[in-house]
Amino acid sequence: MGVADLLSPQRIELNLSLQDKQAVLERLVELESRGDAIIDLEAFRRDMMAREAQGGTAVEAGIAVPHAKSSAVRYPSLAVVTLKKGIDCGALDGVPSDLFFMIAVPADAELHMAVLARLTTLLMEPEFLQQLRKAATPEEFLHLVDEFEQRLPQLDSKWQEAPTATVLAVTACPTGIAHTYMAADALERAGQHLGVTVKVETQGAGGTKNKLTPQEIRQCTAVIIAAGREVDMSRFQGIKVLRVSVNEGIYRAEELVQRAASGDAPVYGGVDLPREVERIGVRSYRQLMNGVSHMLPFVIGGGILTALAFLLDDMSLGYAHFGSNTPVSAWLRAIGQAALGFMLPILAGFTSVAIADRPGMMVGFVGGALAASGATLAAPEGSGAPAGFLGAMIAGFAGGYLMVGLKKLLDRLPGTIEGIKSILLYPVAGLLMVGLFMCLINPFVGALNSALYGSLQVLGPQSRIVLGALLAGMMSIDMGGPFNKAAYLFGTSTLAALATGQESDVMAAVMIGGMVPPLVIALATTFCKSCFTPEERKSGAVNYILGLCFVTEGAVPFAASDPLRVLPACILGSAVAGGLSMLFGCAVPAPHGGIFLCPVMINPGGYLAALAAGSLAGMLLLAVLKKNRTILREH
Amino acid sequence: MVCAKTTVLHESGLHMRPAQEFVSAVANYPCKVVIKVGENCVNGKSILSVMAAGIQKGTPIEICCEGPQEQEALVAALEVLAKV
Incomplete structure (x- = not known):
């Protein structure tokens, strides 16, 4: 040498x-x-x-x-x-x-x-x-x-030891605002301190920065993946990879860089080979958070434009199409809704990617779209009973695991057809499988939806307060799924039965039920800071606007990432608000618009009081439920 | 012959730039300039030899000048080494 x-x-x-x-x-x-x-x-x-x-x-x-x-x-x-x-x-x-x-x-x-x-x-x-x-x-x-x-x-x-150790790293956290970059800083500093060349790719909310090139990956000593969500691993085939959480990337950076520089790491060999032992709950959460974090911008962008559409609209032109009366608001609403329309496919798609890497993407997206359309074998165009975000979560996990299964199955095929696997077999077989799966699930969703709607209609003249609480609570159960849609449809049907411009108290209760969940989230991120990560707190503030404008979708990312705590709190809050709205005799003449309907509704003061009471009740329950949350946090 | 002991303070040792500076500082004196690094003696008037010695930061060295103006050459050498 x-x-x-x-x-x-x-x-x-x-x-x-x-x-x-x-x-x-x-x-x-x-x-x-x-x-x-x-x-x-x-x-x-x-x-x-x-x-x-x-x-x-x-x-x-x-x-x-x-x-x-x-x-x-x-x-x-x-x-x-x-x-x-x-x-x-x-x-x-x-x-x-x-x-x-x-x-x-x-x-x-x-x-x-x-x-x-x-x-x-x-x-x-x-x-x-x-x-x-x-x-x-x-x-x-x-x-x-x-x-x-x-x-x-x-x-x-x-210099006889050359080539010197080069350590690469990828950092990513669920929201991609703070931890991604803190871990990157820590790793780079550790590299300088130890005299090891370290290059860090950050996969943050603003996109991927400092991307690792295929050549760098080929020649590095090892790669550190410090991620709180899934990252695409396909490019690290055959490379030594250390997989850790973002927090370890921040707090144990030197140890990690040292280990990686000495090549003390297992060789990554594809999704099915040993990775770190991880509890199923933690892994599922991470996979789901991959979907949620990608969904966030769609919810925020689409939600705010929809809210703006109401703000800029002219109510005097009519109630039935409030929110799209003027060309400007119609335009805002259309693109806002276009963004919101991506929510479910994105949620399912990126959850599935987290499970099955790239081959999972297409099946997840399509599964999410089918959950949104409610397609069945009998009604492939969509049944009018969407499965909502809970359906999209199912689609994401199902799509991902179907692809993992498919990959295992196709492993037995001879190596000569390796090339056509990813360009032909995975997409075609995967699409058929996820299409069938969703079309078999959706009829149950549709049946549930019809049954709920049917029973609402035969509910008869119960106590108005109970009816209001029930309908409002249903709005929160699945935020866009069969319960939500049944309640909303029932609300609009009462409106349709009245002459134009007449106010419906049922519609008012339904609407308030959809306004409460984002407000519960917003209040909780403001007053119960310790229950949320810093990133969650930042995106939580937007929910004030979304809630007041009846854009329930704002709460979906939070509900999807922690359904067992967020949903009960939202349901309680909505039910309280819906019952109070009925009690105060509030009524609205339009099916959407949120607080912008105040000038034309009956008893707006009572409506706002009901909204505040419901949101506070929901927030308090959420604070109690989240207090004991010990796992799955970035801190 | 006059000699003086010193230590290399340059962050990256006597690499090319310090070597060039050292040699240009002593080149105009007619005497011989030698840098002793451990057992090694290198020609202090040749950039190549100074670089070839690969003197790292913190290495103790001895500079010896012999011939006309040896005193001045030694002072110039020490000055340039001290100027980091």
Whole structure:
């Protein structure tokens, strides 16, 4: 091991006719790209030119050694250019330079010195220089270097260990706002401290930054995945991977980097091979959170535009289409609803991706879309009874595990058809399977929906207060599923039975039931901070607006990530509000619009009081339920 | 001959730039300049030799000058090494 090992005939060009130093440097940088020592050629070129600008690198006796310590370099590499006729590069002894050795080394001072010293030791031999200048071919040149180097004592310096350890990392947390970046910082700092090159890809809410390239992945020592949700693992096949939580990435960064740099990590071999032992609950939560975190922007963007549509609409144009009377509000509402329409496919799709990696994506998306349309075998276009977010959660898990099963099944097929698996078999078989599955589930949802609607109609003149509480509570049970839709349909039917502009107290109770859940979330994230992660708290504030505008969807990401606590609280809050709304005799003339209906409703004061009371009741229950939440938190 | 012991303070050792600076500081004196690193003696007027010695930060070295203006050369050498 020595200088000769850092060279390659590809990176030697002899007897060129170049006119100035800049041309030589450009040529050398180009040569350095022939090999895989340079991670980022542009960055390396910049570092090289920056070094050159600090002072010439011509040495003496016609030798110049342009060099750069650069983080864009993976391990030491040399490139050589010799010129027919030397050019003046400002050498101290005034001799024109004709022998250029470019040194590329990682950002490691000791290593740089070791390479520089070894190379210059060789170059001190006048006989060696003389022969080098006579070399006719790159092979001959390299052979000379090797031959003369044999005469030197063996090296024992650290660069024999090159290539140096390079550790890659991917960080991701469910919401992608804070922890992703904290972990990235911690890992990079640990790398600097330990003298290990660390590159971190962050998969945050704003997208992926500092993406790892396939080449980097191929050549790294190990990859650290510090994630609170699933990340696409398919590109790490055959690479040593350490999988930990985001928190470990933050608090145990040095230990992780050290372990990764020493290569102490299992080789990743696909979804079915051993990963960290993880409780099923924790794993399912992480998979689900992958869906929820991707769904959030759709809910917030779509919800706020829908709210704006009501704000900017002109109520005097009619109640029936309130929210889309004017062209502006109609437009806002349309694109808002378009975004909200993606909620369920995104939730199911990314849950499924978390389970089955990329092959799971298509089946998850389609499963979610089928949950939203309520398609059945008899009514493939959609039954009018959507399965809601709970259905989409089922679709996501079902899609993911169907694909995992399918992959296992197809593993037995001969290797020759490996190529068509992912482009033909997975999509086609997966689509058929998830389509069948959802169409077999949806009829039950539809039947439940019809049964609920039917029983509401025959409920007869019960106590109005009980009816109001029941309908409002149903709005919260599944926030878009069969219960919600049955209640809403019942509400609008009472409205339709009245003359236009007449107020319905049932509709008022139904609407308030859909307004409470986001408000419960918003209040809880404000007044019960310890129950939520910082990211949840940030997105919670938006729910004030969404709740007041009757955009129930705002609560869905929270409900999906912790249904057993959030749903009971929301149901209670809605029921309280719905009962009170009836008690106060509130009534509305339109099926949507939230508080914007206040000017035209009966007893708006009572309505607001009912809304506040229900939201507070829900918040209190949520605070109590969440108090004992011990697992599945980012902290 | 005059000699003085010192320590290399440069963060990255006597790499190319410090070596160039060192050599240009002593090049104009007619005396011989030698840097002793452990058992090794290197020619202090050749950038190649200084770099070849691969002197890392914190390494104790001894500088010896011999010949005309040896005193001045030694002072110049020590000055340039102290100027980090």
